[in-house]
Amino acid sequence: MPIAQAMSGNRQCAVLVWNVDVGARQTLVTDQRQIPPLSLNEFRGQFAVSRKDISPPEGMYVRTWGCATHDIADGLHAPLYATCLAISSEHGGRPLFLLTVDLMVWLSRIDEEGIRLPLEEEFCTEPGELILHVSHSHGAPFTDPARSSAPGGHLIAPYRNKILDACRHAMAEARRTMKPATLTWAQGRCGLAYDRDLELPETGEIVCSLNPLRDVDDTLVVGRVSDDSGKIIATLINYAAHPTSLGGGNRLVSPDYVGSMRDLVERDTDGAVCVFLHGADGDLTPRRSFEDDTEAAEQNGRELGYAALSVIAGMFPPGYRMVFAGREESGATLGRWRLDPHQPDNALTSLCDTVQLELANLPSVAECREAMQAAVPGFERERAERRLAIREKLDVGDHHALPIYLWRLGSSVLVGAPVEFYSDVQVALRARFPELTVAVLDVCNGFLNYLPREDDYERNTYPVQIALFARGSMERACDKICEMILATSRRGTG
Numbered sequence: 001m002p003i004a005q006a007m008s009g010n011r012q013c014a015v016l017v018w019n020v021d022v023g024a025r026q027t028l029v030t031d032q033r034q035i036p037p038l039s040l041n042e043f044r045g046q047f048a049v050s051r052k053d054i055s056p057p058e059g060m061y062v063r064t065w066g067c068a069t070h071d072i073a074d075g076l077h078a079p080l081y082a083t084c085l086a087i088s089s090e091h092g093g094r095p096l097f098l099l100t101v102d103l104m105v106w107l108s109r110i111d112e113e114g115i116r117l118p119l120e121e122e123f124c125t126e127p128g129e130l131i132l133h134v135s136h137s138h139g140a141p142f143t144d145p146a147r148s149s150a151p152g153g154h155l156i157a158p159y160r161n162k163i164l165d166a167c168r169h170a171m172a173e174a175r176r177t178m179k180p181a182t183l184t185w186a187q188g189r190c191g192l193a194y195d196r197d198l199e200l201p202e203t204g205e206i207v208c209s210l211n212p213l214r215d216v217d218d219t220l221v222v223g224r225v226s227d228d229s230g231k232i233i234a235t236l237i238n239y240a241a242h243p244t245s246l247g248g249g250n251r252l253v254s255p256d257y258v259g260s261m262r263d264l265v266e267r268d269t270d271g272a273v274c275v276f277l278h279g280a281d282g283d284l285t286p287r288r289s290f291e292d293d294t295e296a297a298e299q300n301g302r303e304l305g306y307a308a309l310s311v312i313a314g315m316f317p318p319g320y321r322m323v324f325a326g327r328e329e330s331g332a333t334l335g336r337w338r339l340d341p342h343q344p345d346n347a348l349t350s351l352c353d354t355v356q357l358e359l360a361n362l363p364s365v366a367e368c369r370e371a372m373q374a375a376v377p378g379f380e381r382e383r384a385e386r387r388l389a390i391r392e393k394l395d396v397g398d399h400h401a402l403p404i405y406l407w408r409l410g411s412s413v414l415v416g417a418p419v420e421f422y423s424d425v426q427v428a429l430r431a432r433f434p435e436l437t438v439a440v441l442d443v444c445n446g447f448l449n450y451l452p453r454e455d456d457y458e459r460n461t462y463p464v465q466i467a468l469f470a471r472g473s474m475e476r477a478c479d480k481i482c483e484m485i486l487a488t489s490r491r492g493t494g
Contacts, residue, residue, distance in 0.1 A: 011255045038337075039321035040186050042344035043410035045090050045318045047181040047225050049234040049273045050173040054101060054167035056159050056253060060114030061152035062141040062266040064104050065248030066379025071151040073141075077254035077294045078263075080140055082166040083235060083275050085225075086174035087183075087409070095178065095252045096121065096407060097130045097171055098414070101163065102255040102277055104139050105447045107144035107389040112418075112446050114145070115164055123171055128405045131416055132167075132441045136241040136278050139297070140256030144389065181227045182318035182344050183236075185412050185437040190307035191222045192257075192300055193241035193423075196285035197461045208462045210285055217284075217423040219430070220304075221439050222311040223412075224320040225272075232272040234263055237308050238439040240279030240423050243296035247290030254294060257286060260301025261308070268309050277414075280421035280440040282450045282463060286471060319344060345410025349488040352400040355480035358470040365391055387466070390449055395466065405444055406478060410489035415481055416444030419451045420463075425478055432482055 055076055056062065062073045080102035088095040098290035099119070116132045125128065143160055147153050195216050198209035223236030233293075243256035255262075262274040268382060288296040316322065325338040363371070368391045372384035394400050407414040413436050415429075426440040450463035451474040457464055 001112045003148060019081055019135050033145055036219065037321045037323045037342075039339070039342065040184050040316060042185070042318065043183045043348075043412060044090045044344040044346045045181070045348060045409070046092060046095075046173040046178040047183065047233065048086045048176075048178040049083065049275065050170040050177070050226070051081050051273050052170045053079050054082045054166045055080045057155050059152050060141060060155035060159055061147055061150045062253055063150070064138055064140070064142055066382035067248035069248075070251055073253045074251040075112060075253070077139065077252035077297070078259035080137075080253065080255055081393070082163065082170050083273060084170035084174040085165070085236070085275055086171070086178055087348070087407075088178060089348045090180065092178075094129065095175055096350055097125065097174070098133065098275070098350075099130060099163040099167055099171065100133045100135060100277070101167070102258065103133060103134045103143060104136060104138055105142075105443060107142055107386065107447075108146060109446070111144040111146075114160065114189065115167065118164060119167055120172060122168065123175070126350075128350050130487045131405050131407075131414075131441070131444050133416060133441050134447075135255060135258050135276055135280065136420075136443055137254065137256040137258055139243075139246045139256050140253065146389070150203075179227060181225050181233060183409060183412070184224045184226065184315055184318055186222055186224075186289065186315050187437070188222065188307060188311040188314075189241060190304050191218055192286050192303045192307075193218055193239070193281070193284040194218045194287060195283060195457070196242065196289070197283065197456075206459055206461050208285075210287065210289055217427050219277075219426065220307055220311060221277075221437060222308050223439075224315055224318075230317060232269045232433065234272055235308070235312065236277055236278050237261065237265065237274060237304070237437075238277035238441075239304055239306075239369040240281035240287075241284045241300075241405045241438075242281050243278070243286075243288055244289050245291060245300045246294065247292065249292030252294060254297060257297045257300035257304060260298045261305040262301075264302060264305030265308050265312075269312065276310070277439055278442050280423050280426045280442060282420040282422040282442070282452065319419050335484055347408065347410055351406045351408075351484050351488060352403060353406075353484055354403050355404050355477050357473040357476060358397045359394065359398050359400060359468050360391055360467050360469065362391060362394075364365050375462060390447075390468065398428045400448075400469070401447070402477060403445065404477065404484065406481065406484045406488065408485070411435060412439070413485055413488075414419050414439050414441060414456040415478070415484070416441030418444060418446030419448050419477075421451055421477075422453050422474060424453050425451075425474065425481075427482060428478055429485075433485060436485070
């Protein structure tokens, strides 16, 4: 079935928490009937994680909201981090690097490539072996060198050096300290996310706001990396809700809800580093959004953190599943289950490919520059500057080759691109591949903005207003991802 058809109808996702092993997998036979085991998707490989602080210097330019009235923050709400998770096959070999940074977006090509390309060169990575993934925290500063003339902009260059050094040291440390471990996945739910296109009843205008009238995907995907002693060395939290708890009135640098979520999960996992994977949230916002008080971010983070801990609490020990152990007579005839060792999957594949997407009817670079010069300082200038920076990233012509990065870790898939996917993407992929654990990552190795769903082009939503690509592009990208997942199934270990 084409992915576009899979996206139609109810967008609510049924979460597969437990796998039921069937087919060639071992089952225990009792009373002439097969009772399949319960298991979680697991990958056996080598892992390491390293984290470095990337909080900006005092007095640096931090303005990321058009409605903000300040250019320089009053202080720091919580630290910003660069975190590297290194992964390789069980027997070693070339590592994959997942490098997450607590930043909002990359405004220009040089903004992102000035960090990633030196790292790719230094660590000799092939395309797709390094994924530079931002948390999209809207309380974090811009790092574009083009903002150097703004108040506090003279500190952007040294701050970029700090980020690059932190990423370099995190990657080197992770590569040096890799050891055998097991990545266990499980899924749950968290009610933090809401649709963020609200139609005002008086005018019919659609504003970027919490919309309680539409059901959304609330799937929470949690990964636990455990060493051979059973000690948790890292957790991965994949959830889709814009880190926009804080709006333009907030005057503190902040990782948004990501920070308090991490603190809570790490507190209850003996300090294991928590890695946030920013999910497909182009259409989603947290319950408390655009507020001035950092308590909004704290509360949102606690909600996600406790939900993640609930999922972790329900996981089996690494390398185990539950099998039916037979009958036991009591007041009733009982069926007993037991934990039983099993061998995690060790197949590892990395792919990088592109999909050709048709551009929307966009103004030229020259027209964008003229619009920026004519814009009134404030939100109009902010919109115009972003429009120009993004327009300059696109290929020449009427199509753009969008890169897609995909890692296959046993029966799990991490897939990302330099866009903000809508949650329909993760819903459709999980429905198409129910046997896999699928984590979709927004804003990977660059940033181009949204891929709205096709029917949203009939509405005047904010993502459609600024969309770079023609209608149907999200669906074409999804079909491409499906092709890549099927290709990894055929290739096996990479």
